[in-house]
Amino acid sequence: MILGHIGARKGSKGVPGKNFRPIAGKPLIDWSLDQLFANPRIDAVVVSTDDERIYDHALAKGALDIGLRPVHLATDAAPKWGVWQHALEAGQAALGQPVTTFVDLDCTSPLRLPEDLDGALDLFAQDKPDMVMSVCEARKNPYFNLVEADETGALHVSKPLPGGVWSRQSAPKVWEHAASTYVLSADYLRRAKTIYEGRVIPFEMPPERCLDIDTPFDFRLVEMLMNDRLTEGN
Template identity: 40%
Template sequence: MRICTVTVRAGSKGVPGKNLRVVAGRPLFGHSVAQAAASGLFDEIVVSSDSEAILALAPSFGATRVVVRPPEMATDTAGKVPAIAHAVRATEERTGKTFGVCVDLDATSPLRTVDDIRGAVAMFESADVDSLITGAEARRNPYFNLVEEQPDGTVAVSKAPDDAVLRRQDAPRCFDMNGSIYVWKRESLLDGQVVFFPSTILYEMPAERSTDVDSEFDFAVVEWLMNQRSDL
């Protein structure tokens, strides 16, 4: 069985109230919930939040359950993974179901498509791994043109290659995590409560579907891109 969570905090420093701001006809968080529902993959779609308004709206976009996010998991410094694990455990306790595959869709990454969700889950389920993340090929490569400041103020390539890399195309491929889709084995999520394991794999997405809303500029970019799309 599969469960999808969308964990949505009420607060945000970068873009106040961003999860309830309307973009392309829905509150920002509503797109992730609707995409989960449209994928047809999940036995439960759960929205976890400390916001009464978000919890009240969630079923209208396809959530099958809502979970109140504990205050200590909704602070500016709280990690997201414990809130995901809490939502999964709470749903299992309420339903008596056990979910072997746990998926989280980030509420601030609405540019993914339903096919991205299906592709990521299919890739995960075809591999014997603990977790999967999504990302886009990085514009800067730490072996070639991403530099790191040294203690004396000089800079050097972040990852010194064994042999000189004269072209970016010759450097190992690197990716920017886009925070869009996370997939775990149940035990790995609940016991480890981390994203990365030795077996973690990546599902690649294009840059145009990889912007995460963390600033007003990001919101403007996402709004413009979503208004160009016909699959919403």
């Protein structure tokens, strides 16, 4: 049993009400929620939120009734892992049967395509890790062009290698954690306390599909890209 999840907290300091704010023709949350409902491998969907409007909207679309998110998980400081654990147990109770796989789509990353979700599910099924996490190649590299100041204030490469690295192409590849798509074992989610305790492997996505909305500028940029995509599809 694969349980799909969307987390959509009511509060947002950067873009107030962003999770339900219209973008490219529908509420932001629906760009991710609709992908879960449309994927035949997702058996059921839950939405974890403290916003009654979002919750009622999700129920009307077919999400399981798990109640509003507990207050202690609805703060700025509440860890994603704890929200996931609560959603897993509440979703399993609503289903009345065991959940084996938990899938989270971040609703603030709406540029993901259905093929990205399928690719993450395929990788999880083939490799059988504890967790698959979306990433994109980092624009800056700590072995080459990320620097830190030492105790004297002088700059040095963040992760120096013997002999130095003098081109980005020769630096070890690093990724950015793209808050977009996660597939993980339900057993791992139950027993672990943080994301990286087990074997977490990367699912690489194009950077242009990993943009995350955190500021008004992000919202405008993502909306422009989404409208361009919709125009190209017509």
